[in-house]
Amino acid sequence: MKILHVIPSVGLSRGGTSQAVLGLLRALRSQGVNVELATTNDDGEALLDVSLHQKVEYQHIPTWFFPRFSPAQSAIREFAFSKTLTTWLWNHIAEYDLVHVHALFSYPSTIAMAIARLKRVPYIHQPHGLLCNWSLQQSKLKKQLYLLLIERDNIRQSQFLQLTSVMEEQEVKQLALNVPSVVLPLGVSVADPIPHARTRLREQLKLPAEQPIILFMSRLHYKKGLEYLIPALGQLVDLPFTFVLAGNGTPDYEQEVDLLLNKAGIQTRTYRPGFVTGEFKDLLLQGSDFFALTSCSENFGMVVLEAMAAGLTTILTPGVALASVLEEQQLGYVPALDTNAIAETLRYCLESSDVARSVGDRARRFIFEHYTWEQIAKQIVQIYGNIAEPIKSFS
Known part of the structure; x- marks a missing residue:
């Protein structure tokens, strides 16, 4: 054939x-x-x-x-x-x-x-x-x-x-x-493990050794719901975290993202590497703690599988098709597409990191069993x- x-x-x-x-x-x-x-x-x-x-x-x-x-x-x-x-x-x-x-x-x-x-x-x-x-x-x-x-x-x-x-x-x-x-x-194509990825990423970003990292990795586009995610992060400035916003978009939309970050007051704790690929992409996935995708609509979401395979605690909104799998299998968190709901979920994850990490470990095992x-x-x-x-x- x-x-x-x-x-x-x-x-x-x-x-x-x-x-x-x-x-x-x-x-x-x-x-x-x-x-x-x-x-x-x-x-x-x-x-x-x-x-x-x-x-x-x-x-x-x-x-x-x-x-x-x-x-x-x-x-x-x-x-x-x-x-x-x-x-x-x-x-x-x-x-x-x-x-x-x-x-x-x-x-x-x-x-x-x-x-x-x-x-x-x-x-x-x-x-x-x-x-x-x-x-x-x-x-x-x-x-x-x-x-x-x-x-x-x-x-x-x-x-x-x-x-x-x-x-x-x-x-x-x-x-x-x-x-x-x-x-x-x-x-999902699973990358080879990077030794000491968590430590290496924080050293590269010049962050404290235990600084929590929340990762967004996708095309910068208005369907991705950044107008909900970024203000939600702005409600958490009393907690330590660094936001990695990986991806690029049109110049006009990237300017809108700049305005959102400034308005939320998190521009100084946001790292923007642009479009990432190769070893640095793998380092971001393996060295971060949380992955958030708050899209209005995603028929699937390949990067979600990659984040789950890396063991990240995953936060999705209902418009992402894989959100139903997260809920049914208890593999992550699915707040409503609402700034306050997203902020509440992220706060829980940051304050209950051990529980959140165990959820990420369970997701990783699930991906290897069902999504290779x-x-x-x-x-x-x-x-x-x-x-x-x-x-x-x-x-």
Whole structure:
């Protein structure tokens, strides 16, 4: 069985979804699945420095990169149009037994599904939260038209939708697409332990040895609920803590974050490293004490898995899909999306650090039991087989 995955971008600037797909493909290869990836050289405002129009080994995955059209207009650039990707898909998509398409409202995803339909190649669609209520409310008219005129037929012809949480499945059902779906979470790639991470992080940040660190690590965007989290931290200035705000966003929104920090009176105890990756990202995860994500909407949240796998005490608001798992399994804390409720939860965690730490340890064990890429890949391999075999027999 030969599987082609298509995604608009694998650039780090595109966040968790791109990295999750790479993690999945590496796990599938370890299971003996013949997978390849087709994508563009998009990396947000920049372009990836990769070879184009040929199969290359990218992060241990056979990958075809094609040039993204890069005009000055950001809206067109974000669409990730690629003429040569279109030509390649038209000429080669029939060489694959199955196509797994990631994302939505982006040219590579749209054209991959359209060509697969025309060439009668079965495909799976994984929207990664882009069919959830909050996402569809952003640029609402444009997305409604795009969904009605183009994507609805693409989605309806897919073998099924692969969704990452029950919450995402419930919201997608409201669209009445009449497509079968399967809920399968994303997995986590666990970093190697860093010796004395807690001590090393405090030394690097020039903090007292026992200073509690509260970590936020995500794209800086208004859906992340920083207008609740930062004022909540401002209510805790009587307690010792350092807030690490890791991530970047548009210049306008970063200015809004500056104003929030100043108004809350925590600018001097906030460390802002910007977008983090590699060993420093691992050090932040392994050396912090608490992880907080107060998003209005997250269909999954890869960084949540990473924080839990590192043993951090995790605080999520209900809009994060994994919040239901935290509550059901008692693996963290889920305050309402409300400044006072978040402040109360954080205060409890800071004042009851031993109890909070035991919750983080329990979460870490749970992640290793249920959310490794190896476990997820085995389930996807079975799904691929269930699709490919009947089609092969019928043909």
